[in-house]
Amino acid sequence: MGYKIVVVGATGNVGREMLNILAEREFPVDEIAALASRRSMGTEVSFGDKTLKCQDLDQFDFTGWDIALFAIGSDATKKYAPIAAKTGCVVIDNSSLYRYDPDVPLVVPEVNAEAVDGYTKKNIIANPNCSTAQMVVALKPLHDRARIKRVVVSTYQSVSGSGKEAIDELWNQTKGIYVPGQEVAPSVYPKQIAFNVIPHIDVFLDDGSTKEEWKMVAETKKIMDKSIKVTATCVRVPVFVGHSESINIEFEDFLDEEEARDILREAPGILVIDKREDGGYMTPVECVGEYATYISRIRQDSTIDNGLNIWCVSDNLRKGAALNAVQIAEVLGNRCLKKG
Numbered sequence: 001m002g003y004k005i006v007v008v009g010a011t012g013n014v015g016r017e018m019l020n021i022l023a024e025r026e027f028p029v030d031e032i033a034a035l036a037s038r039r040s041m042g043t044e045v046s047f048g049d050k051t052l053k054c055q056d057l058d059q060f061d062f063t064g065w066d067i068a069l070f071a072i073g074s075d076a077t078k079k080y081a082p083i084a085a086k087t088g089c090v091v092i093d094n095s096s097l098y099r100y101d102p103d104v105p106l107v108v109p110e111v112n113a114e115a116v117d118g119y120t121k122k123n124i125i126a127n128p129n130c131s132t133a134q135m136v137v138a139l140k141p142l143h144d145r146a147r148i149k150r151v152v153v154s155t156y157q158s159v160s161g162s163g164k165e166a167i168d169e170l171w172n173q174t175k176g177i178y179v180p181g182q183e184v185a186p187s188v189y190p191k192q193i194a195f196n197v198i199p200h201i202d203v204f205l206d207d208g209s210t211k212e213e214w215k216m217v218a219e220t221k222k223i224m225d226k227s228i229k230v231t232a233t234c235v236r237v238p239v240f241v242g243h244s245e246s247i248n249i250e251f252e253d254f255l256d257e258e259e260a261r262d263i264l265r266e267a268p269g270i271l272v273i274d275k276r277e278d279g280g281y282m283t284p285v286e287c288v289g290e291y292a293t294y295i296s297r298i299r300q301d302s303t304i305d306n307g308l309n310i311w312c313v314s315d316n317l318r319k320g321a322a323l324n325a326v327q328i329a330e331v332l333g334n335r336c337l338k339k340g
């Protein structure tokens with residue numbers, strides 16, 4: 001006995017990865033529906049070795065369906081998620097709309113899987129921001145051992161986090177620099193992204209931080225521990241897929257780098273690639289298509305009593321979005337929606 005699964009936003013980067021990962025992980029699917037906007041109706045998308053024709057989200061009846069993985073913007077989610085949830089179909093939402101709602105669990109299975117049990121309040125579970133997901137996977141095992149006081153994180157976020165248009169823009173701008181006459185003006189970003197970095201993701205807030213940076217602070221507190229102080233600088237870099245993060249951690253108690261490395265090696269969802277030699281670390285181009293959160297450059301921060309620096313890399317379309325959503329569905333099925 002399997003589940004009746006809906007993927008909403010099946011033609012987008014994340015929606016397509018949700019379908020890929022459901023198939024790769026052999027999620028128990030009895031029936032699957034791929035939904036998209038009316039203009040994408042009929043578009044074919046892959047589900048393992050099968051091909052699905054996208055159906056019109058606006059016309060779809062969620063009644064009798066078990067789980068809907070939403071990968072559409074907050075505005076469309078605001079309209080359709082309550083409709084789906086009201087039929088009894090559990091919504092796992094990748095947008096930011098419900099992440100900060102006290103009645104909606106925000107879940108990274110390696111960190112707070114038990115929070116899934118709280119889905120019944122709105123029949124909705126929220127997926128975290130991509131840059132938060134990989135970070136809390138890395139922080140959780142260390143926090144369990146030596147309680148984290150403060151985190152200072154700088155992110156190096158790929159353009160796929162902004163969608164397909166941004167991937168095209170990086171490609172065309174890069175070509176434009178090499179092939180005269182192909183100049184492509186910035187459209188997704190306020191400045192050139194090819195051979196450049198942009199210290200601005202999402203909108204600016206009154207305190208001078210950006211909403212992307214605020215998300216990392218608020219979501220880490222909700223998922224892990226509200227006492228953890230987080231300060232973030234989120235930067236867009238000319239990489240197609242794969243987010244990287246430089247994370248500085250201050251603990252309540254001293255944690256030796258060797259012990260930290262051993263803890264991370266044993267932690268769920270983590271692969272440690274950490275040798276102090278050429279190439280002894282992970283880079284974003286190597287993480288594409290992988291499930292793991294990779295940790296490298298583990299070293300003491302000797303400028304404070306109980307400090308540690310790490311480098312963290314993960315596929316932002318997978319652990320940062322689609323994989324985490326599918327893992328939530330797996331936890332939901334095992335803990336709450338047992339079949340057969």
Ligand code: 2RA
Pocket residue numbers: 129130131157158160161162201212
């Ligand atoms: C980004 N985290 O990287 C945001 C949304 N995916 O653009």
